[in-house]
Amino acid sequence: MSGILASMIDGLLVGAVYGLAAMGLSLIWGVMDVINLTHGAMIALGMFGMYLLFSLTALNPYLLLLPLIAIGLVLGIFVYWLSVHWVVGRSQLMSLLSTFSVNMMVIGIGTALWSTSPYNVNFSLKGITFGDYTFTGNHIAAASSALVMALALELFLYRTRPGKAIRAVSDNREAAELMGISSTVVLAIAFGIGIALAIGSGALVSTLFPFTILSGAGYQLKSFVVTVLAGLGKPLGALGAGVALGLLEGAVTPFIAVSWIPLIEFGLFVVVLILFPRGIFARATT
């Protein structure tokens, strides 16, 4: 197997996790036009949630995803009522400030509890080897889990009544309310799902790399890039864009130092903003 192919496969695997991290941001942004600046902090909470559950139970961490996502849903609904409900429909600056405040509270509490020292979830699965290259079991499990969660979200949004209600509110809130859909309840659930996805992605990242309470910030930045690439409110598109970003990283790194990757990623971000202002996967609407 060639080095470039191996690098692209590694990029694809971690890109699936980028995509999952971005899906939550994309969903919230698309449904309620709120830029959720708690996103990074929630990813970090997912990391620590996995660390705590794994330390307590010693179970396979991939089995602990479901309870963590459930906790994330409840936490998301709580954060919605705490800071977002009051600013939905108002200027975007209000939602930025409101969610940023929650972000700082989470970081502050997290730092007090865990300081900024690195933590690890010490668990590894057997990898798969092709020639000189081994793809770690954890990367494969994390990418697979991300794909399953993305498909579950897609099924929820398109095959269930609450999911259709979320899409209806996202398309036209007033019309949805006229049809008897409680937009407040729907927005709370959508926000909760967005946070649950952030928590889930953080939990997966914790099985791959060491982390601190500040680690979410880097993934939040990638999430913004991925969300812009995919277009707002396109969760499955976000997964695809995350995978594409990971593939790009994998394709480029054999030829240049890895420290140049952020420059390339954010350069691409600017190019896409100019050429595809609605996102690569966004469809034109009349």
Place this chain on the structure above:
Amino acid sequence: MLRVRISLLSVLFSLATSMLGQQTISIGFTVSKTGALNVDSLEQYRGFELWRDQTNAAGGIKAGGKSYNIQLVSYDDESNTKRVQQLYTRMILQDKADFLFSPYSSSLTATAAVVTEQYGKVMLTTGAAEEKTYKLGNHYLYQMFAPASQYLTAAVDALKTKDPKAAVAFVYEDASFSNAVVTPAKPYAQQQGFNVVFSEAYAPNTTDFSAIIDKVIASKATVLLGGGHYADGSTLARQLEGHKVPLKMVTLLVAPDSPQWTELGDAGVGVIVPSQWEPQTSFVVQYGPQGADFARAYSARYGTPPSYESAGGYACGLILQRAIEQAGDIDTAKVSAALNATDITTFYGKTKFATDPGSHGLQIGHAMVLAQWQKDKAGKLTKEVVWPLGAKSANLKYPMR
């Protein structure tokens, strides 16, 4: 009347005793209680702390007919250079520290050195091997660690005895210390006849080494030299193991010296660390405790064997103590003169400082060893000295697994 006279005499005697008795020396430094340097910095701090407690228990530092109780003043620098700058200024101006010890790491020490030189305060540095800091015309800096240029040259020498045709890769943190180590090591490896097939620095706080590891595999390297500090070094070792990279020798800076390295399990086996000190090394001690006594006291106190960061911290205190005793005073100029004249062997090894203006304070007496994590007969991970050959406690295992 007699009672009044006795009471008066007692009061006068107490007053005289306190005037002639214990005074306090205040030593300031920062500790990275949080942040990426936390693990290594804490070990260094423990060395300071143990020295303080043992010295105070023995009556303090005795100089010029007085006894000085040691008081340590420390703050959390959060592994952040901005905090180091603020805190060292505070310790000098507000806390009135008599002397300073460095923070942990070359980058934080370089920042602290600017402040201490500005205010003309003596600072002994430990946990800081970069040489550039001592070549800027300082007057009051004193380096305990052997300089960075020595770290990997020993690994290259050891490799030459095992596999002169090895293909070498350098993978290292893009930070002042690691750059200072690798910059002379690369040409040295080439001069010794090795083919350097890959070399790349990674950003500090890197956690995903997949891309670099794929490049190492593609380069067909059989030896990897580099790393940085504990967080990135341990992560790199874990991911090298996870990707089953076919390396015969891995030498990483700093990280494998920590007792926490055993948490890596199989990922830590066979990894080599250039070390400033190991418990197995023995010297003819001219001042302070024997190495075994230091190691025993440290283990009893902290429940873990000492790392070289801890030994460096303790030795830092010892050397300052001796300089104050030699000076007979805590005056900065006198203590500085005594430090300049230092040429002594402690449990830590030889300590001698350069005194020429172009490299004042650079450590020119201390030599490094290589230690490798090996499994003993019971399967337990232990760290053995494998180089130089005259100081080894076990043979270098090559290939490592």
